[in-house]
Amino acid sequence: xxxxxxxxxxxxxxxxxxxxxxxxxxxxxxxxxxxxxxxxxxxxxxxxxxxxxxxxxxxxxxxxxxxxxxxxxxxxxxxxxxxxxxxxxxxxxxxxxxxxxxxxxxxxxxxxxxxxxxxxxxxxxxxxxxxxxxxxxxxxxxxxxxxxxxxxxxxxxxxxxxxxxxxxxxxxxxxxxxxxxxxxxxxxxxxxxxxxxxxxxxxxxxxxxxxxxxxxxxxxxxxxxxxxxxxxxxxxxxxxxxxxxxxxxxxxxxxxxxxxxxxxxxxxxxxxx
Amino acid sequence: xxxxxxxxxxxxxxxxxxxxxxxxxxxxxxxxxxxxxxxxxxxxxxxxxxxxxxxxxxxxxxxxxxxxxxxxxxxxxxxxxxxxxxxxxxxxxxxxxxxxxxxxxxxxxxxxxxxxxxxxxxx
Numbered sequence: 001x002x003x004x005x006x007x008x009x010x011x012x013x014x015x016x017x018x019x020x021x022x023x024x025x026x027x028x029x030x031x032x033x034x035x036x037x038x039x040x041x042x043x044x045x046x047x048x049x050x051x052x053x054x055x056x057x058x059x060x061x062x063x064x065x066x067x068x069x070x071x072x073x074x075x076x077x078x079x080x081x082x083x084x085x086x087x088x089x090x091x092x093x094x095x096x097x098x099x100x101x102x103x104x105x106x107x108x109x110x111x112x113x114x115x116x117x118x119x120x121x122x123x124x125x126x127x128x129x130x131x132x133x134x135x136x137x138x139x140x141x142x143x144x145x146x147x148x149x150x151x152x153x154x155x156x157x158x159x160x161x162x163x164x165x166x167x168x169x170x171x172x173x174x175x176x177x178x179x180x181x182x183x184x185x186x187x188x189x190x191x192x193x194x195x196x197x198x199x200x201x202x203x204x205x206x207x208x209x210x211x212x213x214x215x216x217x218x219x220x221x222x223x224x225x226x227x228x229x230x231x232x233x234x235x236x237x238x239x240x241x242x243x244x245x246x247x248x249x250x251x252x253x254x255x256x257x258x259x260x261x262x263x264x265x266x267x268x269x270x271x272x273x
Numbered sequence: 274x275x276x277x278x279x280x281x282x283x284x285x286x287x288x289x290x291x292x293x294x295x296x297x298x299x300x301x302x303x304x305x306x307x308x309x310x311x312x313x314x315x316x317x318x319x320x321x322x323x324x325x326x327x328x329x330x331x332x333x334x335x336x337x338x339x340x341x342x343x344x345x346x347x348x349x350x351x352x353x354x355x356x357x358x359x360x361x362x363x364x365x366x367x368x369x370x371x372x373x374x375x376x377x378x379x380x381x382x383x384x385x386x387x388x389x390x391x392x393x394x395x396x
Contacts, residue, residue, distance in 0.1 A: 040391075041391050041392060043277070043391055043392060043393065044391050047391075072365070088276065088278075090277065090278040090279065090280060090303050090345075090392075091277055091391070091392045091393060092276070092277060093276060125363070125365070126365075127365070153372070153373075154305075154341065154343075154367045154372070154373040154378075155372075155373055155374055155377055158374075158377040158378055158380070158381045159377065161280075161381045161384065161385075162377070162380055162381060162384060164391065165384040165388050165391065168388065168391050169388065
């Protein structure tokens with residue numbers, strides 16, 4: 001039943017499809033990109049570039065809005081409107097400003113020398129985890145923090161540094177895997193760790209494509225029996241995905257020159273070269 | 274340029290010694306280990322299965338035996354030609370070594386030097 005509807009939408013005229021372009025899934029990728037929360041090192045914040053003044057910052061060519069990092073607190077200075085921390089994570093130092101919200105003033109007071117509850121206290125030379133946005137003020141880069149909280153587990157610090165490395169590699173070298181079918185899922189790509197990258201070498205073109213396109217590539221690679229390739233509907237049902245999504249990802253692979261059409265425009269095979 | 278303190282293991286001490294690789298901008302490093310002996314103005318930390326490192330302490334260094342500590346310091350020659358050690362600038366006590374996975378730290382050190390562009394400026 002479900003498949004029947006999809007085949008109508010996918011194979012039919014544009015009239016049916018036009019509604020789809022306004023759906024959340026259509027505009028999703030761009031909006032989501034602007035709201036990413038990326039684990040980084042302080043050096044990456046210092047090295048972040050702006051294509052033009054006031055433009056969003058970029059790290060490894062990817063736009064970043066919110067960043068997450070961990071470091072040692074080298075200085076705390078409390079003003080009436082904000083608290084400024086100097087954070088050092090071994091890769092550099094950066095100023096972090098946390099605005100004092102009157103509604104949470106009670107808890108903020110514990111950041112100072114007062115008798116805090118011992119839990120939410122960020123102390124000098126202790127470690128802190130910061131979540132905020134990169135800002136500039138008179139040519140000085142700082143982080144406008146949404147949250148600054150103490151960090152007490154060493155493993156969290158080390159995991160963060162590895163996570164930052166994994167995300168850096170994701171953006172500079174593409175998702176891990178390409179060899180193993182199990183690596184296609186997007187979530188695994190981020191957490192996969194550095195070891196998975198060795199296999200990505202031969203499929204340079206594949207690195208730029210979406211996780212779904214990769215999934216289709218892997219399916220074609222493992223399932224294709226003859227030169228005719230596989231029909232779009234068949235791929236959709238094998239992956240239990242809407243035909244629309246498969247069509248879009250197929251388009252991506254076609255444009256990248258990774259697959260080519262065979263019997264008709266909806267039957268694809270891997271372009272071997 | 275801001276202060277950078279790359280995380281290392283005992284085997285890296287040589288390459289961060291002031292005499293080697295003259296261009297290197299920093300000889301200040303971070304190293305993690307368990308305090309295994311205290312001798313007044315020096316101490317020894319054990320770095321997982323990667324060997325020991327002698328620390329040259331500051332007068333106000335307060336280390337406790339058996340604790341996992343992170344040291345920020347400079348690679349230095351030990352007195353009497355006993356090889357390389359670390360002159361302590363600061364230490365952070367991470368408590369019971371059982372609460373921290375040293376193997377994760379080894380991975381961090383490997384990533385630091387393999388993908389150094391996001392960790393430190395090197396030659």
